[in-house]
Amino acid sequence: MAQQAEPPRRTPLSRERVLRAAVALADEAGIGAVSMRRLAQHLGVVPMALYKHVADKDELLDGMVDLVLGEIDPPLPASDVNWQSAVRKRLLSARRAVLRHPWARQAIESRTRRTPAVLGYMDSLAGMFHAGGFTADLTHHVMHALGNRIWGFSPELFDEPRDDDAPGPTPEAQEAVAREFAERYPHILEIALAATAGDPAGVGRGCDEQFEYEFALDVLLDGFERLRREGWSSRREPSR
Amino acid sequence: MAQQAEPPRRTPLSRERVLRAAVALADEAGIGAVSMRRLAQHLGVVPMALYKHVADKDELLDGMVDLVLGEIDPPLPASDVNWQSAVRKRLLSARRAVLRHPWARQAIESRTRRTPAVLGYMDSLAGMFHAGGFTADLTHHVMHALGNRIWGFSPELFDEPRDDDAPGPTPEAQEAVAREFAERYPHILEIALAATAGDPAGVGRGCDEQFEYEFALDVLLDGFERLRREGWSSRREPSR
DNA sequence: ACATCTGGTGTACGCCGTACACCTGCCTTC
DNA sequence: GAAGGCAGGTGTACGGCGTACACCAGATGT
Numbered sequence: 453m454a455q456q457a458e459p460p461r462r463t464p465l466s467r468e469r470v471l472r473a474a475v476a477l478a479d480e481a482g483i484g485a486v487s488m489r490r491l492a493q494h495l496g497v498v499p500m501a502l503y504k505h506v507a508d509k510d511e512l513l514d515g516m517v518d519l520v521l522g523e524i525d526p527p528l529p530a531s532d533v534n535w536q537s538a539v540r541k542r543l544l545s546a547r548r549a550v551l552r553h554p555w556a557r558q559a560i561e562s563r564t565r566r567t568p569a570v571l572g573y574m575d576s577l578a579g580m581f582h583a584g585g586f587t588a589d590l591t592h593h594v595m596h597a598l599g600n601r602i603w604g605f606s607p608e609l610f611d612e613p614r615d616d617d618a619p620g621p622t623p624e625a626q627e628a629v630a631r632e633f634a635e636r637y638p639h640i641l642e643i644a645l646a647a648t649a650g651d652p653a654g655v656g657r658g659c660d661e662q663f664e665y666e667f668a669l670d671v672l673l674d675g676f677e678r679l680r681r682e683g684w685s686s687r688r689e690p691s692r
Numbered sequence: 693m694a695q696q697a698e699p700p701r702r703t704p705l706s707r708e709r710v711l712r713a714a715v716a717l718a719d720e721a722g723i724g725a726v727s728m729r730r731l732a733q734h735l736g737v738v739p740m741a742l743y744k745h746v747a748d749k750d751e752l753l754d755g756m757v758d759l760v761l762g763e764i765d766p767p768l769p770a771s772d773v774n775w776q777s778a779v780r781k782r783l784l785s786a787r788r789a790v791l792r793h794p795w796a797r798q799a800i801e802s803r804t805r806r807t808p809a810v811l812g813y814m815d816s817l818a819g820m821f822h823a824g825g826f827t828a829d830l831t832h833h834v835m836h837a838l839g840n841r842i843w844g845f846s847p848e849l850f851d852e853p854r855d856d857d858a859p860g861p862t863p864e865a866q867e868a869v870a871r872e873f874a875e876r877y878p879h880i881l882e883i884a885l886a887a888t889a890g891d892p893a894g895v896g897r898g899c900d901e902q903f904e905y906e907f908a909l910d911v912l913l914d915g916f917e918r919l920r921r922e923g924w925s926s927r928r929e930p931s932r
Numbered sequence: 933a934c935a936t937c938t939g940g941t942g943t944a945c946g947c948c949g950t951a952c953a954c955c956t957g958c959c960t961t962c
Numbered sequence: 963g964a965a966g967g968c969a970g971g972t973g974t975a976c977g978g979c980g981t982a983c984a985c986c987a988g989a990t991g992t
């Protein structure tokens with residue numbers, strides 16, 4: 453036995469490799485499939501090995517979010533004539549990054565730790581408002597007002613709640629359900645119909661999220677610009 | 693042995709009782725403490741007994757959210773002179789209900805099923821826009837724009853991530869951390885200082901969430917009113 | 933009187949995160 | 963080149979989770 457049949461020689465783990473594998477796993481099997489055990493299996497390693505690279509599962513998730521945030525385009529230096537288009541581009545870039553990873557929205561929402569990546573992104577955004585002539589005070593409040601839109605998403609109010617499996621109801625049962633819905637929730641039906649130009653068959657198809665996102669974003673950005681021009685200040689009482 | 697020592701005679705379970713107990717448990721111990729097993733224990737019953745009243749844990753969570761939604765004041769019939777104050781009151785009532793149950797925000801965010809309670813609330817809100825002169829089209833988009841504010845909250849961007857336990861760093865270590873923070877995230881520091889009227893000691897204290905909520909809400913409502921007056925229409929291409 | 937139904941029980945399975953002790957092979961230091 | 967330390971992968975084990983499934987007791991309808 454000259455050489456003992458090529459000992460496997462796995463490339464060693466690293467925090468980087470663990471996080472990338474976790475992202476890949478989440479991309480293809482959903483965030484629910486990301487367990488320490490399953491991730492370890494994908495890496496050809498025993499579960500506890502991961503703990504040499506991430507403190508616990510929370511840190512794993514934080515790291516995954518950081519990786520997604522890393523995909524956001526850095527702000528182009530002073531290339532824009534006005535703050536609105538600069539902020540808009542940045543947020544839409546964040547949105548693209550998040551949409552690339554369907555699990556990212558939920559992961560971001562569930563995280564509470566602010567990693568350097570998170571802080572860095574928020575800081576650069578605040579800097580863009582500052583450069584656009586916003587006071588720190590107003591910047592603070594407009595960032596709150598943007599809310600989750602800062603991360604490139606806003607809640608999908610009307611989305612279909614995933615309806616896989618299930619045997620499927622009979623047509624007449626569906627009809628009855630639809631009739632009851634129309635009676636009980638007339639206004640929802642009305643706006644749903646408006647969204648499909650009056651075609652009832654299209655109602656289930658969900659919304660154009662990109663449009664909704666930009667609509668809300670623009671309402672907010674327009675409002676912000678108006679406030680800035682008016683020299684808005686929160687002028688809050690020091691008490692409370 | 694006349695009577696056998698008062699057989700406990702528990703009041704029987706019911707969906708109502710299960711859900712109320714779950715809400716109570718979440719109120720006092722956090723949503724993380726709500727497991728089927730622990731909830732059963734609180735009710736003096738074996739875990740599987742719960743499944744006679746709720747299909748699974750998801751349905752339990754949905755039911756808990758419904759209970760919170762039930763606390764929202766019903767809309768006062770036509771008492772308001774304009775749609776803005778009517779919607780505003782409703783949303784602030786929703787906010788009060790959600791704030792009464794600290795876990796509700798996260799629970800609502802994580803739910804995907806739209807129960808009748810959820811649909812009913814959304815429908816009545818859409819109806820208020822309709823009554824205020826909004827087209828169905830515009831109503832649809834403004835509800836998207838409101839996003840989670842519909843439920844009485846918006847993301848708490850800057851909140852402290854719960855910092856219990858921990859031995860507490862030395863003052864000079866804190867100082868060093870603060871200095872590095874100021875260097876790396878100057879804009880965040882700036883807006884944080886603005887929020888405390890320049891007092892660095894108050895920076896950790898978090899934001900006035902009520903103020904932030906109403907600020908964003910008003911920016912959005914003002915923008916909505918402007919669009920309505922302009923006769924805005926999405927005029928979307930039928931394709932896509 | 934008996935059958936049926938409603939609701940609580942007991943056991944068991946497979947998953948999860950992770951504490952802790954252990955081992956192994958490389959790097960440093962003499 | 964031997965000794966020691968240490969970074970990183972291993973194995974076992976524990977307690978918790980959701981819930982499938984078989985069972986059973988008492989109330990109810992006939």
